[in-house]
Amino acid sequence: MGRIYWLTSYPKSGNTWFRAFLECLLGEDGEDLDLNALERVPSASDRMVLDRELGYESGDLSFEELERVLPEAFASVARKSRGAVFQKLHDSFRRNEGEVPLYSHEAVEGALYFIRNPLDVCVSYACHRSELTLDEVIRLMGDASHGLAATRWRQQLQIRQILGGWSSHVGSWTENDEIPVHVIRYEDMLDRPLAVFESAVRFLGLSHEERQIEGALNACSFERLRGLEERSGFRERPPGMDRFFRKGEVGSWRSVLTSDQVARIVADHRETMIKYGYLNESGELEF
Amino acid sequence: MLIGWRRFMWRYRAYSLIIESEIELPELSPAESSESVDLTIRIGEVPVVLQDPVAEGARFQAAPGVLLVVVDGVGRFLARDGETIIVDRESGTTDSDIRLFLLGTMLGGVLQQRGILTLHGSVVDSPQGAVAILGHSGAGKSTTAYALHERGFSLVSDDLCAVRLNDAGEPRVFGGYPQFKLWPDSLAAFELGEGDLRRVRPVLEKRAVPCLEEISTGARRLKRVFVLSESNSVESQFREIQGFAKIDRLKEQIYRRQFLMKEAQGKVFETLAALGGEIRMYEVLRPRGDIVLERFVDEIVSRF
Structure with missing residues (x-):
């Protein structure tokens, strides 16, 4: 029986970077990273996997019906696996209509939660969703009903994920009392990569040595990922966005957001921002 | 001699099978009552689990000659x-x-139990031979097939492409039933009103779009296969698949491959190999999101 670890985050918070890192770390020596085959960390929301587990199309079930069988589908994936099973998620930690948690059952070992300054998330998310303005993204980041693939009017390759607002997303995972969660700040991933990635690797129950972690970090540096995307494209890049690996910087909000936009984000997410060090006690912005 | 009561059975023809069913299946084409029955559909008790499943998932179990779906x-x-x-x-x-x-899923499972190659996709007919549009769920198969149907290419089957070898060992594709299933975004693209169309299930917005002309249920030679997948590029891209790679790509498109038991594999793979020699096959990357369907369909038709 495999043990499931979720790699989870609000979008644009370092999840894909970590997936690329794990792909390098778990890959054979000399194996080239293929951005379009991040197969060691598939998406838990991928319909194809769920269709295989159900024996029929997940699209032939309503969202609510599908969420009722989802925990069993994940458990079945784990039963057929050995060792650690890594799955990427953007959904919030939530329950189905029958009050059964979607992401907590006997096969789940824990979750790595990636968090990033919501001011930078906003800028990056607005580039990712080119159809939205910054103001619309700010509104979505505070919208309890914000979801991905949540339309009932067309079939999408992913199943519905309900993100909710940024703060409630953070809280849903980090304050859940059912599965262990290891929180990683994007800013720390950039500032102290070796220590931060090593702590994540240990949380995932992996025993790789420091030099292997360092090697994987070099193989998936931001410049390298950007170069790979330039050469071979990246299938997870949404249409309308020039590149998925855009800047990856800390503090890019400073040159993009107006003071009014900053104030709205801070007002919506003050408590969570203080808790994770994005806002200090005196109300000053860090990063 | 006692004559027992027998429930009324409906008779249909689909995917080369004569089907006798206790449940009315108005989607299917009726069959003559004199033809011998291949498949019987009954209402009855079904076990909760199988004793010795060889393959299983969260909601199915399969063993040689048996498939349970919940x-x-x-x-x-x-x-x-x-x-x-x-x-x-x-x-x-x-x-x-x-x-x-x-x-x-159940008809697909039955076809596989019979050793009939079943691919995930829709088929239309053209003067040059039948054309299959394959791909995973959400790739746009039915929408593309409907667009081709609107151009005058008649429907052979939607969502399920059944291929079997004839007596001469030649692969032939068989007609399914005259219906498309489309989501509202596709209905809008074809200016079809949802109001007049039945939901495929009461809980889903997806609609059953009946194909008004009769479909021919006979055997056809399959000449072209297009495997659709979504991409984030702006333009659609076509790449011809050559040689043995065709067989590998077709294998990936087997409908409910997880149901395929060892004993049925021989016949299925024999059909697959024969089919690979008959078709021209293209991998098609379709831009994600809104596309100019007309231009996309032009590109497909130009390869018939």
């Missing part, structure tokens, strides 16, 4: 030896709910 809130379905499907319906479920799973 749809919560709808019912349990059991297919045996490619000859019988038993339906154990839950109370409160509708006929549409039952028919969607019966005519999809």
Whole structure:
């Protein structure tokens, strides 16, 4: 029986970077990273996997019906696996209509939660969703009903994920009392990569040595990922966005957001921002 | 001599099979009552689990000649030896709910039990031969097939492409039933009003779009295969697949491959190999999101 670890985050918070890192770390020596085959960390929301587990199309079930069988589908994936099973998620930690948690059952070992300054998330998310303005993204980041693939009017390759607002997303995972969660700040991933990635690797129950972690970090540096995307494209890049690996910087909000936009984000997410060090006690912005 | 009561059975023809069913299946084309029956569909009790499954997932179990599928809130379905499907319906479920799973996953399972190659895709006919549009769920198969149908290419089957070898060992594709299933975004693209169209299940917005012309259920030679997938590029891209790679790509497109038991594989792979020699095959990357369907269909038709 495999043990499931979720790699989870609000979008644009370092999840894909970590997936690329794990792909390098778990890959054979000399194996080239293929951005379009991040197969060691598939998406838990991928319909194809769920269709295989159900024996029929997940699209032939309503969202609510599908969420009722989802925990069993994940458990079945784990039963057929050995060792650690890594799955990427953007959904919030939530329950189905029958009050059964979607992401907590006997096969789940824990979750790595990636968090990033919501001011930078906003800028990056607005580039990712080119159809939205910054103001619309700010509104979505505070919208309890914000979801991905949540339309009932067309079939999408992913199943519905309900993100909710940024703060409630953070809280849903980090304050859940059912599965262990290891929180990683994007800013720390950039500032102290070796220590931060090593702590994540240990949380995932992996025993790789420091030099292997360092090697994987070099193989998936931001410049390298950007170069790979330039050469071979990246299938997870949404249409309308020039590149998925855009800047990856800390503090890019400073040159993009107006003071009014900053104030709205801070007002919506003050408590969570203080808790994770994005806002200090005196109300000053860090990063 | 005593004459027992026998329930009324409906008779249909689909995917080369004569089907006798206790459940009315208005989507299917009727068959003559004199033809011998290949598949019987009955209402009855279905076990909750199989004794010794060889393959299983969260809601199905399969063993040689047996397939059990469970749809919560709808019912349990059991297919045996490619000859019988038993339906154990839950109370409160509708006929549409039952028919969607019966005519999809269960019919696909039966075809596989019979060693018939079943690919995930829709088929239309052209003067040059039949054309299959394959791909995973959500790739745009039915939408593309409907667009081709609007251009005058008649429907052979939607969502399921059944291929079997004839007596001369030549692969032939068989007609399914005259219906498309489309989501509202596709309906809008074809200016079809949702109001007049039946939902495929009461809980889904997806609609059943009947194909008004009769479909021919006879055998056809398959000449072209297009494997669709979504991409984030702006333009659609076509790449011809050559040689043995065609067989590998076709294998990936087998409908419910997880149901395929070892004993049926020989016949299925023999058909696959024969099919690979007959077709021209293209991998098609379709831009994600809104596309100019007209231009996309032009590109497909130019390769017929």
